[in-house]
Amino acid sequence: MADLRQFKLPDVGEGLTEGEILQWLVAVGDVVVTNQPLCEVETAKAAVELPSPFAGTVVELLHEPGTTVDVGAPIITIDLGGDVAPAAPAADDDTPAAGLIGGPAPGGRTSVLVGYGPRNTEAVRRPRRSGAAAAERATAPQVLPEADYGSNTGPGSERPPLLATAPDATTKPVRHGGLETGRQAEAAAAARPDVEAAPSRTVAPGRGAPRPLAKPPVRKYAKDVGVDLTTVTGTGAGGVITRADVDAARGSGARTPAELAADAGTVVRFPVADAGTEGREQRIPVKGVRKHTAAAMVASAFTAPHVTEFLTVDVTRTMQLRTRLAARPELAGLKVSPLLFVAKALLLAVQRHPMINSSWDEAAQEIVVKDYVNLGIAAATPRGLIVPNVKDAGRLSLAELAGALADLTATAREGRTSPSAMSGGTITITNVGVFGVDTGTPILNPGESAILAFGAVREMPWVHKGKIRVRQVTQLALSFDHRVVDGELGSRFLADIGAVLHDPGTALAF
Amino acid sequence: MTAVPDVREMVDPVPGAGAPHLPAQPDLVQLLTPEGERVEHPDYALEIGDDELRALYRDLALVRRWDVEATALQRQGELGIWASLLGQEAAQIGAGRALGADDMAFPTYREHGVAWARGVDPLHVISLFRGNDLGGWDPVQLGFNLYTVVIGAQCLHATGYAMGIQRDGADAAALAFLGDGATSQGEVNEALIWASTFDAPVVFFCQNNQYAISVPIERQSKVPLFQRAAGFGFPGVRVDGNDVLAVLAVTRAALARAREGSGPTFIEAFTYRMGAHTTSDDPTRYRLAGELEEWKLRDPIARVKAYLSRSGKADAAFFDAVDAEGDELAVRIRKGTLEMPDPAGTEMFDHVYAEQTEEIAAQRADFLSYHAGFEGAEQ
Known part of the structure; x- marks a missing residue:
């Protein structure tokens, strides 16, 4: 019986956010033992080998060598199958159990390190109790300033992000050394009228507006095909946007290729009339x-x-x-x-x-x-x-x-x-x-x-x-x-x- | 007249392995060569039984296995960081096993070998590097203080402790661990001065692993570190830090000297950090592969194994058994790490002082009420 586990890229060096897979040391079908080196990863700090946390058979390598992967993203699927599997029961999906590497941790984080890990969700204020507890709290002595204790709770969540990951008119990008590039992106974002004019958008843009809910692959897919997720209504559980929603939005012809071409941040592939360039272009990821x-x-x-x-x-x-x-x-x-x-x-x-x-x-x-x-x-x-x-x-x-x-x-x-x-x-x-x-x-x-x-x-x-x-x-x-x-x-x-x-x-x- | 070359100048620092980049070390104490040959030293005789020899080998091998597993766990995201002791096993086991029951060790953050020798559960050390606590063992009971991350600070703690021993009139000594980089710290120099002027029963055990993260020893000292002790007014000795027998003999002698009231000793255990400074470090950026290869020839464990097998003091079955025990240890460490429960958020208030203060208790209560103020929180 297949017992599939995914190994998610850990933070191998105190506060890293991504790493580049330099090479795979195993192939699909290989039987690996615990701690057998799986791949070599280069981060901003060091090039290191990642040892396998599982014993089993390699089912899938999720990224090509040369890919830059975010910390917390799965990189390999291993089937613990049959007799090599430990006593842990197979999960109904391939998410590791809570507390294990890659598994869910409090506050919508993924356990990569104890205590902290990348958030999979946007910071949302945890609803406060009304009534007695709150009243008691209001009269409690103010000994400590309120602080965010490791999960996405409390007023700490309202802080603007230290690193702007998306152009946002109210958040100055502070990425070191890239200020000018950031400002350009910011200007480009401000000049994009379609975002603001989107009819289905019900929340005012800017700080406090939740990002549309979608899983990272869907997010990437939407980006690739040029669909703005803020214009899409999610039909998945809890309003999450699915791949089908993106396809539907795409089919509705909300955006033409010409509009997409005007969108500086989007990769657009026009239909190639002249097959002469087919397969003759190489796309090299920009990194390092x-x-x-x-x-x-x-x-x-x-x-x-x-x-x-x-x-x-x-x-x-x-x-x-x-x-x-x-x-x-x-x-x-x-x-x-x-x-x-x-x-x-x-x-x-x-x-x-x-x-x-x-x-x-x-x-x-x-x-x-x-x-x-x-x-x-x-x-x-x-x-x-x-x-x-x-x-x-x-x-x-x-x-x-x-x-x-x-x-x-x-x-x-x-x-x-x-x-x-x-x-x-x-x-x-x-x-x-x-x-x-x-x-x-x-x-x-x-x-x-x-x-x-x-x-x-x-x-x-x-x-x-x-x-x-x-x-x-x-x-x-x-x-x-x-x-x-x-x-x-x-x-x-x-x-x-x-x-x-x-x-x-x-x-x-x- | 033909000049006669000074033979000592040509002596390899660790006989048997060529080391062109290192200065000659006529003063190095060695009892077991890198090839596993037992040699004698006029000042440091060591009587050691076969059982004790095998036990030392077991310590070395198990500590290394622990270290390998911990490094892997960090790479799998289970530990925040790990400071590897790879290459320094002999220095740590030799020093750790030289300690008496009433002695007190003051480690840095890399003394896993000493922790092992003092009976600290590896999982206690692991929980520190997992970020679950700041060290869960009882320092007094084990004679092994908590890990000190501040570079060199433990030297003052050890000196102070030793002065306490002096005032109690106890038959014990303190053993302070430090690295080559720490010798440049003001606190370490203060500790050396206090220890010297008060003849405090403390031994400074410096593992010179050649690098303070990326800074080589050449940028730390123009003279061999052990020679600095003379300036402070007490003896210094350089020992082959990859020779567990020599480290054991030298540290025992220094501790005995401290206990009898003759004052401190500075031991420079000349060794090499074969791995990275920590898992966040990439040593290939600042040192050449050839240097590592050179030091592999002086591996602290291989020489004991060579000596044991060549002299017939241990057979293949013994080594297999130690390997198997190592694997069991690794499984225990892995399992224990994965099953380690997350600490409660209130723990940080519980051990600030030996006795709870009103102020901290109020902070704790406030913290609890704050967290209880959310929907879905446990009442």
Whole structure:
């Protein structure tokens, strides 16, 4: 007799909300024993193996590798069946018993940890008793402030959520680092008239309005097909919206594909007239470093007005100097790369133009000019783009800087860059030249005011001392935040970097 | 004249396993090599019977099995967090078994091995990590204080307790546990000073597992930790923390010294945290796999097993029996965890003070009446 149990993704690291399934270590039909590793999950904190809480046969893997799953969502179904099953009776559905992992816990939560777990339901005020108890309560001594003791009861439930999960005109998104993206979503939500105008909506929008009741798969289904659940009347038990309700609402033609297309937050798949693209598109979920990069870039591009300037420089002398310096004992064993000289030139130029090394503090309406340089280096790693920085690079000797750059790239390549190495940057270099391209228009690392792109160094015909010679030439591109840096400052800064690279001797004059 | 290389400089810190990144350790006390060979030390002789040896092996194996099960339970969402002792079993069992009945241990939050040796029910420790209580055992009865999560705070508690022993004229000692990271805490240094100046009967047992979460020992101290004791005015000794016999001998000697009124000792048990700091940590982000492989060669349990089997003091049947006992223990822990009832919300008011105060009682009553104010609440 089948005794199906589901294992729900636990919070493996104190307060996580989701995890990505990296790979399955078992397949459907496998017989697993308790504590046998089922899958590898990567969270914001660590990549860990999840051991099976059950002994039995794998019936279904509920998510493909690469899927990001919310804590509390089932990930695998295991049949405890026949003789391997413990004495516990099979539940009439596949929900584990109360108190067990994944099972119901007080207050509409799922037991993932003792005490707390993700809520499956919206916070609803528990009805208060009328009469005696309430009266007694009213006269009780006010010793403690009322607080929410772990279940969704009491006044605590009325607090606005700390993290806005849906755009809401009355709740400011406070998700760290994504403020601008959040505001856009908020604006988009406010601009969506259909939500407010929905005829079946009986409750005023905003705080206190209950979300329509629907199970997560139905919620997702509705989102996928573009049905707004606030417009749907639920026919399930307790007014819960079922899949059939969504289909019915969809069939009623409440929303046309064109309307859906206008809805920025909705994925719309138009009927494909030309079968030529069928099966030839790949949809890659946005997550991890990609997600972070996207948020940072959008925030930067739509916050800081970017200006990019270009300079082509003859760096032959720097390349010659590089050969000479590499032979010096101070730099023995260190990688003396062209990037090292660009970094040094930038640091020297920052000394002359400290304003370039600053950040815009929107909240305080101040420009923060930094007396130290944490030099970011954009690095392509197997996990994606990251920008670790060399702390206090302005104080390092050339040899120390070379060592720091080598450490930074080696660490990044091994995927061991720590969060602290990626925070607090003040200015950045992106070395696009290593990919063989000449230049680009880099986007600022959020919180910084300038970024320098360093192109490939090529042998080019160049006018040198009045004659056309073959010289080593590169292009520099500097993007800067025009709120902080004007064209003059940006130009002088870029020209200074170019001057040092053209003739390193110039550095003596700086 | 040809320079003669200083042979000691080339001594491996734990003989038998190459460790290029570690400094030489001529002072390391070791009685059982990583290969399971019994060696003698001039200052720390250990007479130990075969039964006792086998019992030590059983302790080590069962504690590790407990640890593995607890880690799995956390990964299944049954524990909020777990601090694994993997790799530190010998340090903890050696120290725990060196304690006398009247001695008092002051653990951190990782001393599951010592808890085991003191007779604490593993489920009591589990309930703490499940968030059900803050430690349900009786510290006085077991001679094992509650887990202390505040880094280093227990060193002051132990020193104070030891000064109490002194004033009572009792024949006992306190054993304070701490980690390498805790040595940088002000409280620990205060405890060392008080213990030293009062000749308090306390032993500081520092498990140097090389990392304070992600911070390596090199960022904690420029000198070997045991040498710090000299600055405070009492002896320090470094022992191979993966050698249960050496830890047992060194800790016994230090406790005896404390009981006889000769003052504190600082023991640095040189070991390695083979797992993560806790289940919330990912050590691959800050240490290299090669280092772990190096330490696997010094596994604290494998060497005892090798010694027992090679010397004929235990046979395959013995090891199988211990394994089976471990599995039974794991089943008991799993079952006990899953069946653990949620604590009542009012429990938090019940043990604030030894005797209930009016104020707390009023808060408790208010809390109860508040919860009774909802429909469907039990009257």
